[in-house]
Amino acid sequence: MTVFGSDDSRLHHGQGMGPAIQALLGVMGRDLVPPEDRRRIMDVAAAIPAALARNSFGVELRADAPDGGPVDLCVAMTHQEVADPACAAADGPWRRLWSDEAWGRVVQTIDAWRGGMFPQLRDLLLEFDTGTPGARDAGVFTAPVDLADETPETVPTNCFHADPSVGFAPLCSLSGEIGPGIHATFRRLLDRLPPWAEVFQAGRMIGRAEGAETLRVVIRRLRPDAIPPLLAGEMDPEVRDQVLGSILPLSDRLQRAGGALALSVDLTPAGISPRVGIEINDDTRFYMGRPGAWPRFFELMGEAGTAHPQLAESVLRAVGRHRLFARIPAAAILVGISHAKLLPATGGPAAKIYLGARLWHGAPE
Numbered sequence: 001m002t003v004f005g006s007d008d009s010r011l012h013h014g015q016g017m018g019p020a021i022q023a024l025l026g027v028m029g030r031d032l033v034p035p036e037d038r039r040r041i042m043d044v045a046a047a048i049p050a051a052l053a054r055n056s057f058g059v060e061l062r063a064d065a066p067d068g069g070p071v072d073l074c075v076a077m078t079h080q081e082v083a084d085p086a087c088a089a090a091d092g093p094w095r096r097l098w099s100d101e102a103w104g105r106v107v108q109t110i111d112a113w114r115g116g117m118f119p120q121l122r123d124l125l126l127e128f129d130t131g132t133p134g135a136r137d138a139g140v141f142t143a144p145v146d147l148a149d150e151t152p153e154t155v156p157t158n159c160f161h162a163d164p165s166v167g168f169a170p171l172c173s174l175s176g177e178i179g180p181g182i183h184a185t186f187r188r189l190l191d192r193l194p195p196w197a198e199v200f201q202a203g204r205m206i207g208r209a210e211g212a213e214t215l216r217v218v219i220r221r222l223r224p225d226a227i228p229p230l231l232a233g234e235m236d237p238e239v240r241d242q243v244l245g246s247i248l249p250l251s252d253r254l255q256r257a258g259g260a261l262a263l264s265v266d267l268t269p270a271g272i273s274p275r276v277g278i279e280i281n282d283d284t285r286f287y288m289g290r291p292g293a294w295p296r297f298f299e300l301m302g303e304a305g306t307a308h309p310q311l312a313e314s315v316l317r318a319v320g321r322h323r324l325f326a327r328i329p330a331a332a333i334l335v336g337i338s339h340a341k342l343l344p345a346t347g348g349p350a351a352k353i354y355l356g357a358r359l360w361h362g363a364p365e
Contacts, residue, residue, distance in 0.1 A: 015046055015050070016045060016046045016047055016048050016049060016050050016093060016094075017045045017046070017048040017049070017050060017052055017053045017057065017075065018042055018045045018046040019053075020045075020050075020053035020057065020333075020357075020359060021041060021042065021045035021057070021073070022042065022045075023324055023333050023357075023359070024057070024058070024059070024333060024335065024355075024357045025038055025041065025042075027318050027322045027333060027335055027357075028059075028314070028318045028335075028355070029314060029317070029318065031066070031067065031310070031314050032061070032067060032068050032311070032314040032315065032318065033059075033067065033068060033071060034067055037067075037068075037070070037071055037130070037131070040071075040130045040131065040133070041059075041071055041073055041130045043130075044073055044097065044128050044130045045073060046093065047093035047094055047096055047097050048073075048075055048094060048097070048128075049081075049084055049086035049087050049092070049094055050084075050086070051081045051083075051084035051086065051087065052075045052076070052077060052081055053359060054080075054081060054359075055075070055076045055077065055078060055081060055123075056076050056356055056357065056358050057073075057074060057075045057076065057356070057357055057358075058073075058074045058338060058354055058355050058356035058357055059071050059072065059073055059074065059354075059355050060072035060073075060074060060127070060352055060353070060354050061311070061315070061352065061353045061354075061355065062350075062351075062352060062353075063301065063306055063307040063308065063311060063312075063340065063350075063351035063352060063353050064305075064306065064307070064308055064311075064350060064351065065308060065311065066308050066310035066311055066314075067311070068311060068314075068353075069131075070129075070130070070131025070132070071130050071131060072127050072128060072129055072130060072131070073127070073128045073130050074125060074126070074127050074128075074354070074356075075125075075126050075128075076123050076124070076125050076126075077123060077124045077125075077126070078122070078123045078124075079113060079114075079121075082110050082113050082114055083114060087110055088106070088107045088110045088111065090103075090107075097128065097136060097137075097138070098136055098137055098138075099136045099137050102136070102137045102206060105173065105174050105175065105176075106174065108173060109170060109173040109174050112173060113170070118169060118170045118173075119145070120144045120145055120146065120159045120166060120167065120169075120170075121142060121143075121144065121145065121170045122143050122144055122145040122147070123142075123143050124140065124141070124142055124170070124174075125140070125141040125142075125143070125201075125203070126138040126139070126140060126141075127139035127140075127141070127205075129207060135207060136207060137206050137207035138206070138207065139203060139204065139205040139206065139207060140171065140174045140175060140203055140204055140206060141201050141202065141203030141216075142168075142170050142171050142174075142201070142202055142203065143200060143201050144158050144159045144160060144167055146158045146159060147198070147200050148198055152196050152198070152221060153196070153198070154195045154196060155195070156196075156197075156198040156199070158198065158199070158200070160199040160200075160202060160217075161190060161198075161199060164183065164186060164187070164190075165183075167202065168202060168215075171202055171203065171204065171215075174204075174206070175204040175206045178215055179269060180269075181268070181269025181270070182214070182215045182267050182268065182269055184269070185234065185267045185268065185269065185270075185271055185272070186215065186217065186267055188233075188234070189217070189230065189234070189265075189267070189272075192229060192230050192232075193219065193230070194222070194223075194226045196221045197219050197220070197221050197222050197226065198219065198220055198221055199217050199218070199219050200218060200219070200220050200262075201217070201218040202215060202216065202217045202218075203215075203216045204216065213268065214266040214267060214268055214273060215266070215267045216264060216265070216266050216267070217264075217265060217267060218262050218263070218264045218279065219262060219263045219265075220260070220261075220262040221260075221262075222261050222262065222263055223255065223261070224248055224251050224252040224255055224261065227244065227248065227251075227261075227263055227278070228240070228244055228248075230263065230265075231243075231244070231265075231272055231276070233271070234271035234272040235271055235272050235274065239274050242344070243274055243276050243344045244276075246344040246345060246348060246349050247276070247277075247278050247342040247343065247344055247349045248278070249304075250300065250301065250304045250306065250342060250348075250349055251278045251280065251342060253300050253304075254280045254297055254300055254301075255280075257293060257296050257297060257300060258282060258293045258296075259280040259281065259282060259293065259297060260280070260281050260282070261278055261279065261280060262278070262279040262280075262281075262339075263276070263277075263278060263279075264276070264277035264278070264279060264341065265277075274344070275343070275344075276343075276344065277341045277342060277343050278341070278342045279339045279340070279341045279342075280297065280339055280340045280341075280342070281337075281338065281339040281340075282294060282297070282337075289319065289320045289321040289334040289335060289336055290319070290320075290336065291316055291319045291320075291337075292337075294315075294316060294319070294337050295316060297340065298312035298315075298316065301340070301351060304348060304349065305347075305348055306342070306348065306349050306350065306351045307340075307351060307353075311353070315337065315353060315355065318335050318355065319335055319336055319337060320334075320335060321333075321334050321360075322334075322335065331360060332359075332360045333357055333358070333359055333360070334357065334358045334360060335355060335356070335357045336355075336356055336357075337353065337354070337355060337356070338354040338355065338356040339354050340352065340353050340354070341354070
């Protein structure tokens with residue numbers, strides 16, 4: 001089979017991403033996403049340009065609830081997708097997902113990207129809140145083209161490391177300037193990174209009140225024992241110990257079971273916010289539709305009270321290659337687990353699960 005090409009024009013533009021998301025929800029089942037949540041998700045999906053279904057997309061679920069709780073919808077854009085006119089059409093349904101200020105920045109950024117600016121930008125990830133009625137403005141995350149994906153570097157050279165002002169330029173276009181205090185915090189963080197650790201994503205939750213005041217960065221290729229030194233001096237020691245005491249023990253067990261860890265931190269002018277997250281994946285390409293190490297990961301998370309058994313069962317059932325019969329020009333949808341994210345909570349870690357999907361066409365295997 002071959003992946004949906006970005007030049008494939010057979011998607012249903014009148015329904016936006018609705019058919020693609022409906023296919024994913026069908027695979028996930030009603031136990032995982034109840035009907036009332038589906039209606040909210042589909043309302044948002046129908047407003048997102050159909051071109052974005054040519055890339056990976058997915059949902060964010062709460063792990064401690066049997067039905068996944070309120071769902072966030074995640075979609076990705078590359079330079080090829082932004083060429084679609086619907087991505088900047090002021091009279092299209094896409095417009096209603098953004099506030100006036102944010103929409104102006106979205107159009108400005110898309111026009112600049114189309115025109116050859118931001119050559120360092122590989123992709124843009126958007127995270128829409130579907131659980132809050134009337135919510136606007138997605139969380140926005142960027143990744144550069146020069147990441148060391150297949151050939152890790154002792155000292156990473158991507159633009160986040162080599163020239164942060166260049167690396168953050170697309171994000172500033174989308175969300176406003178990053179102040180000198182946050183830049184200073186980021187540079188201190190870079191100075192403390194151990195060998196091989198790489199900042200691979202930067203973003204802002206612009207739909208949240210605190211989102212414009214922070215910068216979220218995600219750092220991969222870390223061992224659990226490398227995380228406490230990164231936070232030293234950037235957080236109150238007592239707060240840091242509480243945060244890490246909640247999420248680090250389970251992270252260590254997951255890493256020993258084969259998980260790859262990434263650290264998510266929100267930077268402020270004063271240092272690092274207590275909203276620290278540790279992401280776990282099985283270090284394989286999640287959209288190949290295989291469970292990989294996730295049965296064991298869910299077992300460990302269940303022992304820690306972090307993942308509800310019913311949710312784990314439903315998620316693992318959704319993983320795989322599924323033949324499609326819906327009115328969509330794809331023979332199958334591949335569903336996999338992108339990653340889990342552990343967050344500090346009273347009594348132990350809380351967790352989110354990120355399910356990812358990709359449409360395929362051709363004869364199903």
